[in-house]
Amino acid sequence: DAKTTQPTSMDCAEGRAANLPCNHSTISGNEYVYWYRQIHSQGPQYIIHGLKNNETNEMASLIITEDRKSSTLILPHATLRDTAVYYCIVRVEYSGAGSYQLTFGKGTKLSVIP
Amino acid sequence: NAGVTQTPKFRVLKTGQSMTLLCAQDMNHEYMYWYRQDPGMGLRLIHYSVGEGTTAKGEVPDGYNVSRLKKQNFLLGLESAAPSQTSVYFCASSYNILWVTNTEAFFGQGTRLTVV
Numbered sequence: 001d002a003k004t005t006q007p008t009s010m011d012c013a014e015g016r017a018a019n020l021p022c023n024h025s026t027i028s029g030n031e032y033v034y035w036y037r038q039i040h041s042q043g044p045q046y047i048i049h050g051l052k053n054n055e056t057n058e059m060a061s062l063i064i065t066e067d068r069k070s071s072t073l074i075l076p077h078a079t080l081r082d083t084a085v086y087y088c089i090v091r092v093e094y095s096g097a098g099s100y101q102l103t104f105g106k107g108t109k110l111s112v113i114p
Numbered sequence: 115n116a117g118v119t120q121t122p123k124f125r126v127l128k129t130g131q132s133m134t135l136l137c138a139q140d141m142n143h144e145y146m147y148w149y150r151q152d153p154g155m156g157l158r159l160i161h162y163s164v165g166e167g168t169t170a171k172g173e174v175p176d177g178y179n180v181s182r183l184k185k186q187n188f189l190l191g192l193e194s195a196a197p198s199q200t201s202v203y204f205c206a207s208s209y210n211i212l213w214v215t216n217t218e219a220f221f222g223q224g225t226r227l228t229v230v
Contacts, residue, residue: 103157
């Protein structure tokens with residue numbers, strides 16, 4: 001099962017697009033890529049998910065490469081309220097016997113700068 | 115809408131004491147989850163439930179017990195608290211099981227537990 005690799009931190013100027021990359025080179029063909037974010041001291045918040053095609057909703061866009069080995073979350077016009085830790089998540093197996101979970105790793109700390 | 119509500123928000127326990135964390139959701143979700151988050155770390159799954167009366171172990175279940183007597187409530191118990199259980203605990207719920215379907219999880223605001 002797949003795991004993800006994200007940069008530890010990124011900065012983005014307020015009003016500019018924030019592009020957060022994620023590598024998931026071992027993802028299986030039927031596994032989704034999910035993005036959540038966690039604003040300081042709050043519970044994680046769902047942003048978007050995708051399988052093969054690019055996706056867009058009111059919060060963000062998700063661009064998935066054709067080989068599905070990486071993806072990019074795009075916040076088109078970042079605001080100060082977008083400062084948070086962003087998690088790129090795929091399903092992982094634990095305990096070996098077909099037990100799965102969504103693992104939230106350390107994510108990318110995005111700082112939106114005025 | 116309340117969504118997912120966790121009680122209490124903060125608690126300090128002495129080593130060896132017991133306590134129960136309550137998670138309540140008003141979205142009629144079948145699936146509920148308990149995670150813990152340690153400083154600088156992501157979230158790790160403790161236990162989860164696929165419906166009323168059912169529970170299952172997650173990645174880090176030792177030292178915790180859970181119960182799902184009512185569909186809307188998922189309880190996390192610590193029978194004998196240890197300092198290693200100092201953490202922030204998050205409850206979540208979802209309409210479908212998270213790692214099989216393309217569904218989203220709704221999280222509570224967390225319970226900050228300190229064991230001294």
